[in-house]
């Protein structure tokens with residue numbers, strides 16, 4: 170009773186606070202929170218927490234639910250990363266990135282000696298061996314409390330009984346059908362006999378429900394072996410694809426040691442290679458630690474200038490050094506993550522003048538913004554940060570006939586081919602060339618911050634190469650600028666990735682004076698629409714409350730609370 174009364178007192182104080190800062194008020198919860206790009210899926214995560222499931226259990230159920238509700242990026246036919254920080258014990262990262270099929274080779278994107286974009290990004294060859302089911306299962310084996318079946322069951326129900334088609338999803342599907350209409354199983358899944366779904370329609374996915382049931386009954390064997398594997402391989406064989414039964418049976422998720430860094434007394438825990446995310450994030454934070462960003466102010470020209478210069482330097486290192494660690498010996502992680510190296514880089518920043526990204530190197534290929542991230546915190550404050558993807562929105566656009574799920578086009582994240590580096594955007598450096606069994610370089614940056622031994626913040630976002638910079642800005646907004654989780658998510662974002670040498674900035678989020686000042690310092694500016702969709706939870710230790718920030722840049726997102 171006393172516990173209840175104190176909760177009510179705190180809640181009423183919080184509500185008063187909410188009135189005072191209504192514009193960017195975060196969602197609040199005491200006992201658990203899931204923030205994802207789909208509100209139904211967030212609720213499913215909370216349902217699992219209420220039943221006594223762990224944060225990892227809730228994340229697994231949310232991930233399977235997103236494979237039904239958020240087909241742009243939620244998936245079982247793609248891959249991703251999960252970073253887990255338990256209250257007791259060491260943090261761990263689960264790597265379930267897709268791998269190249271055994272028949273892959275570095276020159277595989279060349280046709281008659283010429284690089285072929287279609288083959289690289291929009292063909293059966295663009296499909297990597299999926300990792301999601303193996304990765305979620307590995308995390309469950311380590312940290313699951315509820316039965317595996319229970320975690321897949323809500324997704325099966327959603328697929329079988331159907332979900333209400335939202336305005337956002339129907340619009341996105343109608344756009345994507347232009348690309349997917351050449352695949353009959355995709356037309357069957359995403360339309361009513363060729364007619365588009367309208368908002369309010371009930372959308373059922375019976376083939377996907379059956380595949381999920383096999384995964385519920387048999388674990389990874391329900392995906393990588395037996396009927397599901399046979400359906401994937403049948404589709405590959407009929408279309409000159411590369412993935413074999415052996416590729417599927419041989420897929421392995423990996424446990425990895427997370428990247429660790431510090432920023433102004435906060436511990437940073439993030440994803441190691443084959444993601445470039447954690448390394449690049451910590452490198453930028455180390456550079457920025459030497460500037461008084463709080464005094465400069467959020468969105469000020471000085472702040473944006475030093476952020477840009479940190480981004481420029483860290484993204485250059487990303488392109489030079491990072492790839493699958495199992496195929497690249499000697500990635501200089503210790504140096505890239507060191508404070509001394511950051512000091513060296515910082516000393517080359519001129520406050521009055523933009524540096525120039527040197528063109529003896531190369532521009533970077535465009536990376537797809539379509540990925541999805543969610544954050545989970547349970548009652549004890551165990552935390553999961555999970556980002557997974559199909560690469561492009563709806564991946565390859567290829568639905569496996571009879572199995573009802575989309576295949577990724579993640580092979581597009583490998584470099585174009587040996588020596589193909591040019592100023593038109595191709596990269597040919599060896600670290601990230603296709604090889605059998607290799608993981609393609611990623612930018613996904615699921616991240617957790619801690620302070621004085623306690624959980625502080627869970628953050629992450631989709632957005633291709635912009636991911637790392639969006640995650641950076643959510644952290645700076647909270648740590649340096651004192652914003653709450655929602656304000657930190659809402660604030661305007663910039664992106665610089667070394668090449669092309671320009672700042673992309675979100676439209677209407679920065680003052681014209683600030684933009685003029687950046688131009689005066691020599692920065693090229695490029696206006697863009699939304700950048701990313703960050704889903705953030707801050708653990709407010711003082712008030713014993715979780716504060717969530719939902720990104721409204723995309724429709725349908727939501728924070729579910731307990």
Ligand code: GLY
Nearest residue numbers: 560611612613633
């Ligand atoms: N495909 C997007 C990424 O892995 O970063």
